[in-house]
Structures are given as structure tokens and as C-alpha cells.
Amino acid sequence: MAYQIPSDIRNGLKVEMEGYPWEIVYFQFVKPGKGTAFTRMKFKNLINGRVNEGNYRTGETLEPADIETLEMQYLYNDGENFLFMNQESFEQIPVSQAAMGESKNFLVDEMMCRVIVYKGTPVSVELPTFVELQITYTEPGVRGNTAQGTNKQAILSTGASVGVPLFIDQGEWIRIDTRTGEYVERVKK
Amino acid sequence: MNALSPEGLRQRARVLAAVRAWFADHGYLEVQTPVLVPSPAMEPHLYALPCEDGFLRTSPEFALKRVVSAGLPRVYELGPCFRGRESGLWHGREFAMLEWYRVGAGLDDLMDEVEGIVASAAAALGRTETFSWRRTQVRTLFSEAGIDLATATVSELSSRDSTWDDAFFRRWLDRIEPTLTDPVFVSDWPASQAALAQVRTDGDWPVAQRFEAYLGGVELANAFLELNQREAQELRIAEAAATRTSIGETPHPVDAAFVEAVGRLPTTAGIALGIDRLVAVLCGWPGIEPGRIPVF
Numbered sequence: 001m002a003y004q005i006p007s008d009i010r011n012g013l014k015v016e017m018e019g020y021p022w023e024i025v026y027f028q029f030v031k032p033g034k035g036t037a038f039t040r041m042k043f044k045n046l047i048n049g050r051v052n053e054g055n056y057r058t059g060e061t062l063e064p065a066d067i068e069t070l071e072m073q074y075l076y077n078d079g080e081n082f083l084f085m086n087q088e089s090f091e092q093i094p095v096s097q098a099a100m101g102e103s104k105n106f107l108v109d110e111m112m113c114r115v116i117v118y119k120g121t122p123v124s125v126e127l128p129t130f131v132e133l134q135i136t137y138t139e140p141g142v143r144g145n146t147a148q149g150t151n152k153q154a155i156l157s158t159g160a161s162v163g164v165p166l167f168i169d170q171g172e173w174i175r176i177d178t179r180t181g182e183y184v185e186r187v188k189k
Numbered sequence: 190m191n192a193l194s195p196e197g198l199r200q201r202a203r204v205l206a207a208v209r210a211w212f213a214d215h216g217y218l219e220v221q222t223p224v225l226v227p228s229p230a231m232e233p234h235l236y237a238l239p240c241e242d243g244f245l246r247t248s249p250e251f252a253l254k255r256v257v258s259a260g261l262p263r264v265y266e267l268g269p270c271f272r273g274r275e276s277g278l279w280h281g282r283e284f285a286m287l288e289w290y291r292v293g294a295g296l297d298d299l300m301d302e303v304e305g306i307v308a309s310a311a312a313a314l315g316r317t318e319t320f321s322w323r324r325t326q327v328r329t330l331f332s333e334a335g336i337d338l339a340t341a342t343v344s345e346l347s348s349r350d351s352t353w354d355d356a357f358f359r360r361w362l363d364r365i366e367p368t369l370t371d372p373v374f375v376s377d378w379p380a381s382q383a384a385l386a387q388v389r390t391d392g393d394w395p396v397a398q399r400f401e402a403y404l405g406g407v408e409l410a411n412a413f414l415e416l417n418q419r420e421a422q423e424l425r426i427a428e429a430a431a432t433r434t435s436i437g438e439t440p441h442p443v444d445a446a447f448v449e450a451v452g453r454l455p456t457t458a459g460i461a462l463g464i465d466r467l468v469a470v471l472c473g474w475p476g477i478e479p480g481r482i483p484v485f
Binding site: 028029030031032033034035036037038040054055057058162 | 206232234274275276277278279280348350354355357359362363366378382384399408411473
């Protein structure tokens with residue numbers, strides 16, 4: 001069933017346009033003084049993250065995207081693909097490097113993730129919003145310097161690099177916001 | 190439901206007081222016309238709320254024109270209007286409209302008045318900057334975007350619409366309106382969008398003698414050089430009724446007293462301004478909600 005504008009429109013709706021799946025991330029009623037009503041929408045491309053916007057007239061329709069979101073656990077990287085396991089069916093599916101994208105920077109074994117599957121193929125992976133990772137290398141910490149700015153680089157156990165404050169030491173654990181890829185706080189382990 | 194904002198209501202009251210003072214200083218009479226009316230509108234894309242044997246008005250336009258025709262040359266009304274199926278950051282099905290009419294005035298005079306009212310309202314809110322208004326035309330804005338409206342076809346304006354007006358408005362919303370961030374008056378609209386305005390046909394492109402005022406990127410007001418010929422008015426009503434029928438809606442009933450009054454209307458310019466929007470834009474709010482009392 002096609003989605004009717006404006007009655008079916010809500011944030012989070014997944015629609016098919018120009019050969020891509022998109023998620024509605026913003027919508028707003030707009031009506032020029034003497035014209036018909038439109039709904040202004042912003043769409044996030046679920047494959048490449050690009051954001052698009054457009055105005056849709058009342059009475060137009062949008063096609064639902066053939067997309068599902070699966071809660072899956074990360075198992076391991078076989079050198080080519082990232083393998084995830086469906087927690088209900090115990091089926092294992094491979095996710096390509098391209099589909100993992102930036103998410104691989106903060107991925108650790110056994111992490112529960114949301115795998116976005118479009119027309120039967122995994123196209124992206126959403127990590128938990130916050131993840132805790134250990135620092136494998138950084139310049140020695142500066143004691144007494146409690147400035148919160150991220151003033152030096154640290155290498156994480158996943159191999160990714162993030163900015164951290166000067167007081168952080170090698171071997172410590174930190175919390176990362178996976179939406180921005182930025183340091184949040186030190187974690188005591 | 191959003192929380193009621195006492196500070197928002199204080200700001201709103203300052204604007205209302207400033208607006209009423211401005212009209213008193215400029216020789217306008219405040220009138221209160223009926224909210225419950227036999228005919229809610231002429232324009233096909235308005236959805237009125239039925240109420241017993243009538244409707245809640247979508248604007249005070251019909252009644253105010255009768256007031257002007259009866260011999261009051263400068264009148265204004267500030268009160269609630271209702272439009273069904275309109276709800277959003279900048280729309281409410283109930284909203285406050287400021288509408289005024291001035292016999293003998295032209296559209297430039299009304300632009301001057303909007304500038305004065307906005308300046309008074311801003312001053313009442315303690316804002317000290319001066320607003321620099323641009324005065325331009327719809328066709329100029331489109332030509333800046335590479336389109337000549339006088340010759341543009343439906344498919345040149347939009348690939349997804351079947352009527353010229355729908356294509357025009359999609360293009361307007363997609364490409365033109367988002368650029369109107371500075372205060373601007375946009376005049377000379379396509380003749381098909383004249384509504385109750387006179388049409389001028391002496392140029393190379395027939396245009397409605399209308400303007401819209403944009404403040405802070407928001408459509409704030411709509412002004413007409415008012416149609417004042419009875420036969421032309423009856424034709425417009427018939428065209429609007431046909432459009433209503435074509436989109437599957439019942440035509441609005443005809444207000445015979447209004448039609449009769451149009452034939453006696455002197456040369457008059459009139460304008461409707463959204464008060465909720467004026468307050469919100471001047472206060473820098475993200476929409477009209479903080480100045481309203483949430484009930485639904």
C-alpha cells in the first residue's frame with residue numbers, strides 16, 4: 001500500500017525513491033497562501049547517508065521501501081565480510097565492507113547492532129549509540145590537566161583513532177558517541 | 190501537548206497593543222465582524238469548519254468589504270479565523286488574523302503600512318534594529334532562478350504536476366521561497382492566482398495585483414488591490430466553484446450580500462496579516478506555538 005500524503009507521513013517511515021531506500025527524518029505542513037497544501041519532508045538515504053528534501057502535494061503518494069531492521073549480534077570478520085547472527089533464527093549473514101562503512105571503527109565482538117536489510121541485502125549497520133573501548137596507544141597523560149578539550153589523538157582497540165583530553169592514559173577505557181565518532185568521557189573498568 | 194508559555198503570552202500582548210495603537214494613530218476604525226458566517230471563503234483550497242447552518246470564517250474578508258462599501262474608508266479587524274486541514278509549525282486551524290482595508294490606497298501604500306506595523310511591533314518587543322524591505326515581483330524571482338514565468342510550461346516548472354498552478358507552487362516551495370530570508374514584498378502574481386484581486390492585462394504578462402510579505406522566511410501577509418466589479422466577482426466565484434468540483438470538493442456557498450457589496454466598493458486596497466506569525470518571527474521562535482494557549 002502506498003503511503004498517502006499527508007495522512008500516512010511520520011518520522012521513521014521508510015520509502016523508496018530513485019532506486020534507493022530513504023527514511024523520513026523531518027516533515028512539516030506547508031501551504032502557500034493561494035495554493036494547495038504540501039508537506040515538506042527531509043529524507044535520509046539509508047545506503048549512503050545523504051540527506052535530500054522535497055515538497056509533496058496533498059494527494060500524492062510515496063512507495064514503501066522493501067526494508068527491514070534486524071537486531072543482530074556481531075560475530076567476527078572473515079577477512080572479506082563482517083558476520084552477524086540473527087538472535088531469533090540464529091541465521092548468520094555477511095555484511096560487506098561497503099555496507100559497514102564508518103560503523104566498523106567502533107565495532108567489537110559480540111556487540112548487538114541493528115542491521116538494515118534492503119531487498120534482502122544488508123546495506124548499513126547501526127551501532128549502539130554509546131560504546132566503551134580501550135585505548136591501545138596514546139602519548140602519556142598529563143597529570144593535573146583536567147581540561148575537557150580533545151587535545152591529542154588516541155588509537156582504540158578497534159584500530160580507529162579519536163581525539164581525547166590530555167589527562168587520558170594508554171590502557172584506559174573511554175565512552176564514544178557512535179553518531180558523531182567523538183569521545184564522551186572516561187570509563188572506570 | 191505543548192506547555193503554556195506565560196512569557197510567550199506577554200510578548201504577544203505587547204505586539205497586539207502596538208498594532209492597535211498603530212491603527213488608532215493612522216485613523217483606522219476597529220470593527221468586529223461575525224465569526225459564524227453563511228459562506229466561509231471563495232478560494233478553492235480552503236477547508237472551512239462547518240458550524241450549525243453556517244461555517245467558522247476563514248477570514249473576515251466578505252464582511253469587511255461590506256463594511257467598507259457601507260461608507261467606512263479605513264477599517265481593521267483583529268480576531269480568530271479557522272481553516273481545517275491546516276496544522277504545523279506555522280499553521281493552526283484556529284489562528285489570529287489582522288485584516289485591514291483602506292479606500293483610495295494602492296499596494297505600495299500597504300507595503301509602507303506593513304513596514305510601519307512591523308517596526309512598531311518590533312519596538313514594543315524591545316528590538317532596536319531597522320528592517321530593510323526589498324520590493325520585487327514573482328517573475329523577477331523566477332527569472333533569477335532561470336525561468337521565465339510568462340512562457341514556462343507545466344513540465345518546465347515541475348515533472349510531477351498536471352496543473353500549471355500546482356507546478357508553480359512546487360517550484361516556488363522547492364527553489365524560490367527558501368531564498369526569501371530577508372524582509373521582502375513579492376508582487377504581481379500569476380493571474381490564475383488572483384483570488385479577490387484585480388488583474389492587470391496591459392503588460393506582456395497578465396498579473397494579479399497582489400503582494401505577499403515575507404519576514405524571517407515566513408509568509409506574513411497577503412494584500413490585494415481589491416476586485417470591485419460585480420460581474421468579475423461572479424465570474425471568479427464560478428471559476429473557484431469549478432476548481433472545487435474538479436478536486437472533488439463541494440463548492441463554497443455564495444454570500445449574496447458580499448457579491449452585491451463588491452459592486453459598490455470604491456477603489457480599495459486590503460491586506461491580511463497573520464498575527465501569530467508576526468509575534469513568532471519577531472520573538473525568534475521556531476513556530477507559532479509559544480504565543481498560543483494549547484487546548485487540543
